[in-house]
Amino acid sequence: xxxxxxxxxxxxxxxxxxxxxxxxxxxxxxxxxxxxxxxxxxxxxxxxxxxxxxxxxxxxxxxxxxxxxxxxxxxxxxxxxxxxxxxxxxxxxxxxxxxxxxxxxxxxxx
Numbered sequence: 001x002x003x004x005x006x007x008x009x010x011x012x013x014x015x016x017x018x019x020x021x022x023x024x025x026x027x028x029x030x031x032x033x034x035x036x037x038x039x040x041x042x043x044x045x046x047x048x049x050x051x052x053x054x055x056x057x058x059x060x061x062x063x064x065x066x067x068x069x070x071x072x073x074x075x076x077x078x079x080x081x082x083x084x085x086x087x088x089x090x091x092x093x094x095x096x097x098x099x100x101x102x103x104x105x106x107x108x109x110x
Contacts, residue, residue: 003061003072007078007081015075015078016030018034018038027076033070058070
């Protein structure tokens with residue numbers, strides 16, 4: 001739940017790309033770990049050392065809820081996320097919206 005709450009509280013400018021030098025770039029939400037990792041990356045830490053530093057950080061955030069020392073992966077779109085919903089509700093809303101659009105444009109298409 002802490003991971004989801006961190007995403008909801010984040011804005012589009014709260015993310016950064018890490019891991020570029022390892023060849024495995026990911027977008028993450030800023031936190032203590034991210035700041036430390038980026039500093040190590042900028043200072044030329046080796047690929048092997050960076051991979052070791054990042055090892056287990058995603059489960060720490062996603063499973064254990066450590067959103068400060070874990071890796072909270074999220075895209076810039078997190079700035080538009082404002083509530084926690086079941087996936088089924090999201091899909092149902094998308095389908096409802098698609099049906100409405102289809103009805104609206106139905107008379108336009110020949």
